[in-house]
Amino acid sequence: MRQGPCRCLRLRRARPRDASAASALVRRAKAHWGYGAAFMAHFAPSMAIRPAALARGRCWIVAAGRHPVGYAGRRGRRLEDLFVAPEAMGRGVGSALLRAVVADAVRAGLRFLVLDADPHAAGFYRRHGGRRVGWSPSPWPGDPARRLPRFRLVCRGLRPGRALPILAGQPGER
Numbered sequence: 001m002r003q004g005p006c007r008c009l010r011l012r013r014a015r016p017r018d019a020s021a022a023s024a025l026v027r028r029a030k031a032h033w034g035y036g037a038a039f040m041a042h043f044a045p046s047m048a049i050r051p052a053a054l055a056r057g058r059c060w061i062v063a064a065g066r067h068p069v070g071y072a073g074r075r076g077r078r079l080e081d082l083f084v085a086p087e088a089m090g091r092g093v094g095s096a097l098l099r100a101v102v103a104d105a106v107r108a109g110l111r112f113l114v115l116d117a118d119p120h121a122a123g124f125y126r127r128h129g130g131r132r133v134g135w136s137p138s139p140w141p142g143d144p145a146r147r148l149p150r151f152r153l154v155c156r157g158l159r160p161g162r163a164l165p166i167l168a169g170q171p172g173e174r
Helices: 016-031 037-047 051-055 093-107 119-127
Strands: 009-013 059-064 067-075 078-084 112-116 131-137 147-154
Touching: 009 093, 016 037, 016 051, 016 059, 016 067, 016 078, 051 067, 059 093, 067 093, 078 093, 093 112, 119 131, 119 147
Parallel strands: 078 112
Antiparallel strands: 009 059, 059 067, 067 078, 112 147, 131 147
């Protein structure tokens, strides 16, 4: 059951020291969808957020107090990551992160982003105006034919969704 937006969240740029907590968040968010231990072990390296990636400055955290409940990262025109902690799903965290990534992409002069979505997140991207443009192979030993839906998300005109009471970070952290 969806809950209303949490009024105690803060959106800010991720920092290198957030890497460990962001990695744990990514693993919890992925496990929430029922992926088994073998799957999680196979993809564990790709779920590790590296401090250097956070230092590049195209990554964001939504935190409840000191605890990250959302993480997103962009590299060029690719939305590399967007994960929400299970306890924060349905509270607007993913939408806030996506809007932050898109706003940053617009400032960088990008017209669209591309992403390979977890099948469980495909509806989220469709609701935000994403259009499936193909498939991306994502094989693993348990399913060599596994593939992910590839989306294109036009930056201008992103469907805004509901307004969120997420607080902006300190100056320079946006």
